[in-house]
Amino acid sequence: MDLYSFAPIAAVLDAAHSVITALIGLLDPVAGGLAAALAVVLVTVVVRLALLPASIATVRGEIERRRLAPRLAALRKRYSSNPELLQRKTMELYSSERVSPFAGCVPALIQAPILSVLYALFAVTVIGGHPNALLEQQFLGLPLGTSFLHAIGAGSPPLELLVFVVLLSGIGLVAWFSRRVTQRYTQSSADEVPAAVRSMAGILSWMPFLTIVFAALVPLAATLYLAVSTTWTLVERQVLRRVLDPGPGAAPVAQPS
Structure with a gap:
């Protein structure tokens, strides 16, 4: 079953399609051939602001x-020989600090389906039983429905392929910065994390680079969306960490009893 043909999701997609089509019409007198691409950028930014x-x-x-x-x-060091007591002490710590072990996970899960629908708007060829008009628009001579892989196979001119190269290179650069800043941010607490968790985190830290491969396979509209979205995420996380995290010296950390 096609997930995007499910009635509620299809209705949301159809409404989003109508909005972006109208936005392209509004931007066309000003932006001309860049109207569709600019609409993709604006819709992405508006949704990300709403999810702030x-x-x-x-x-x-x-x-x-x-x-x-x-x-x-x-706690793990002190009660490693008594798993039941370790679990109880761990939950007591979370309770005393009024922190959920899953803090931040629920908001992240809320964002995922919304951003998935947004991505579908830029990648699905048929929405609500009719062609996705956005993918018929062009950006710098390339149809927004064309993928990098298809453009190479079709023998597109080098200048047109350069559009993809710039976007994919940008996504790769953002992935590299994201990995670096995340490693730097978590470095101070790395020694306190179990070895197995550190190993898994090290593997997952390379995941952003898979976006480059994915972006090369999807329509240009989705590639543009991924470039904007990944850049937004990098900048947003850095700004929020600086604003919300007082730093390790802000308050003394009491040792557990």
Whole structure:
């Protein structure tokens, strides 16, 4: 079953399609051939701004887990031989600090389906039983419904392929910065994290680079969306971490009893 043909999702997609089509019409007198691409950027930014409260909650949860990491490590060291007592002491710590073990996870889960629908708007060829008119628009000579892989196979001119190269290179650069800043941010608590978790985190830190491969396979509209969205996420996380995280010296960390 096609998920995007499910009635509620299809209705949301159809409404979003109508909005972006109208937006392209409004931008066309001013932006001309760039109207469709500009509409993709604007819709992406508006949705990300609307999801800002969820992003704040996600970063707050990340900060809380980072703050408690040394105390959780001390508990693991002290009660490693008694798993039941370790679990009880761990939950007591979360309770006393009024922090949920899943802090920030729920807001992240809320964002996922919304951003998935937004991505579908830029990638699905048929919406509400009719062709996705957005994918018929062009950006710098390339149809927004054309993928990088298809453009290569069709023998598109080098200048047109350069559009994809620039976008994919930008996504790759953002992925590299994202990995670097995340590693730097979590470095201070790395020693308190179990080795298995550190190993898994190291593997997952490379996941953003898969976006480059994905972006090369989807329509240009979706590639443009991914470029904007990944850049937005990088900048947003950095700003929120600086604003919301007082830093390790802001308050002393008491040792667990």
